[in-house]
Amino acid sequence: MAFTASAPRAFIQQQNLVEQVADYLTQAIIQQHFLPGERLSEVQLSRDLGVSRAPVREAARLLESRGLLISKPRRGFFVRALNAVELEDVFDLRLCLERHAIHRLVERYTPEAKRALEEQVDVLCEAAESNDGTRRIEEDLQFHRLMLHYAGNERLLRAFDDLTHELRLCITLITKTHEAPDTIATSHFKLLEALDSGSPDACHEAIDYHIGVARKFVVKGVGETGEHSDEDILPR
Amino acid sequence: MAFTASAPRAFIQQQNLVEQVADYLTQAIIQQHFLPGERLSEVQLSRDLGVSRAPVREAARLLESRGLLISKPRRGFFVRALNAVELEDVFDLRLCLERHAIHRLVERYTPEAKRALEEQVDVLCEAAESNDGTRRIEEDLQFHRLMLHYAGNERLLRAFDDLTHELRLCITLITKTHEAPDTIATSHFKLLEALDSGSPDACHEAIDYHIGVARKFVVKGVGETGEHSDEDILPR
DNA sequence: CGATTGCCGACTGTCGACAGTTTTACCAGC
DNA sequence: GCTGGTAAAACTGTCGACAGTCGGCAATCG
Known part of the structure; x- marks a missing residue:
């Protein structure tokens, strides 16, 4: 890692x-x-x-x-090979967890959390400029992990970490496309703005948009390759 | 077993x-x-x-x-020994998952799902009459598992199952008190009603109430015994 | 008398081996 | 040439053993 x-x-x-x-x-x-x-x-x-x-x-x-x-x-x-349905499920669960997290976070948004998140966005932007795709993904995930962390529910964070492994898998598997650096940046700035506003609804909207974009990227990748059939590897 | x-x-x-x-x-x-x-x-x-x-x-x-x-x-x-904070976290995550699940479910509430859930409530009511505390808990969990199942996201269900193990742990650890059978029944009937109504808001409210009751039962148990200190067993 | 150090027992981390099962390769028959 | 069956090969599930490590206890020192 x-x-x-x-x-x-x-x-x-x-x-x-x-x-x-x-x-x-x-x-x-x-x-x-x-x-x-x-x-x-x-x-x-x-x-x-x-x-x-x-x-x-x-x-x-x-x-x-x-x-x-x-x-x-x-x-x-x-x-493990993920088919399109499982992929959708992963992103749906991610949305579920992060929505909840950001709702909690906006209610306890300490200066410490604010600073940590802003710093991480800086790091992320820097990483976005580089060609190291893996690092970009890791820094992106790290930002979200920080959000979950400051949401103040350890168990929620653990659920996210569990999911992250699969997330990493499908993202790396498919995303060969380079997201534009400024897209990444603005996408995360919007989250920070929503948190600053203190409005739960704004946060809700921001996270939905944010994850929706990520999801579209990945799912589109699957659709294009068409490599994965409906039943790749039976789950259990 | x-x-x-x-x-x-x-x-x-x-x-x-x-x-x-x-x-x-x-x-x-x-x-x-x-x-x-x-x-x-x-x-x-x-x-x-x-x-x-x-x-x-x-x-x-x-x-x-x-x-x-x-x-x-x-x-x-x-x-594993759960302290009060971890217990709160568990129930908070449960709320997160089940809210999401019921929102999904109400949008795809098939007659099949409806029948399955109603049957399970019947089984649950029957179990509630008995003295077998373990069975009551299992049937209760099974009802919620069915909800998650019919919500149509396998990964979400898995996250719930993961959580269930801990849930089972803290519930069994603490709940010596017998919940009144009719309390259990009505509590679940309200969920069915909300689903029947087809209103996401009603579902949201119903699940919040439902889990809130369960949470209060367990957390109260911890508070009463006072057996678990703030740091029982370090998580990881 | 309290603190430190060395020793002892217990236990985990790791290893190689054996048995039963699955997969593969090969051959006979159609 | 293809199919079906059989035997060998490979692999997993399980086992007992060994070595390094950790915690506790006692003897020693200040």
Whole structure:
């Protein structure tokens, strides 16, 4: 993950094999080194990574709970492939969570939260100028994560984080198109304005518009490629 | 999943060891055979259940992702204990999900959905008459699960199911009080009426009231016992 | 008498191995 | 050439074992 850079480790890295394997797999999936629907062999992975099967299994289970892998009994793990319907569902849930979050947030909009969000928009704008698509996405998600954080409901944040893994998956899978930097910027500025106004309705409208745009981008991508049939990988 | 109070061994024999262990642990936690904050020893569990540590570990990881257990590196797994704040968060998220669900549902309220929900209310009323507290809770949750199901967003349903595990935990932990059977009944009838009316606002109001009542019951329980301090078990 | 340090037991993280099942490859029959 | 069945190969589910680590306890020192 791009987040790992900020993690306070780097002193001793001899521990937590499971986490390391999970990170590796996450990266590999997002960067499409494993294709959607592809089967992952435990033995081969453990050979490639130089670890035993136990941590690989645990890591795979972890990714399964995050919705990146799907396990079929006695068959193994498969890379999750999202069809159009599931994609819509993901964005619908995202809308559900973020609407609720911004309603809470506008009622407790502290100067601290305001500053943090504004700073993050700056970072995001900077990232938008660069060519690093992954970083743009991460900074974008980070902004929304901050919103959820300052909304003051840890469980809500966790639900969002859960969803984020899938979100990251479908965004990276499809969005090859470069969103214009200023589009990203203004889109987020509107959220800040709505929060500043203190009006729940304005916030509601802003977040609906914001997520609607993101959704359109992604869903359009699916429609164009037409790569994913109606039943790609059965959910469970 | 029938579960005998204390019988561990020989229960586990057929297939899907992980799932069975997970079910066993879930039941044991909900029925308070393991107390909140208590540490679970992998070796002891594997001895008691007559299986090796591998499935126990995987099951524990599963319950961790469901929020029933918490793992500390090199220390093992602990039974999750919710403090008052986390409890509020859970119910707030529940409100978020169910509001969204009922809004979707009222827009696609098919006769099939209507019938299914009405049947479930019947079952629930029947269960409410009985003394089986667990069954009452399960049937109640099942009603809400049906609502989420007919709302037509699988991912939303999954988020609800995730939350349900924690919900079950705190409800069972605290609610020793018997809700009056007719209270339960009318409370759900109001939801059906709101859906029948086809008015989103009515639905919104009905679900807010409904969950507000449930929340008050549980939160009051916490306040009364005062058993849980502000920091019981650190979340992660 | 209180604080610190070293030791001991217990436990987790990880590993390699075995058994049963699924998939694949191959061959015979149509 | 294609289909169906059989056998080998590969893989998952599960197990027991070993080593490093953590917490607690006791002996030692100030």
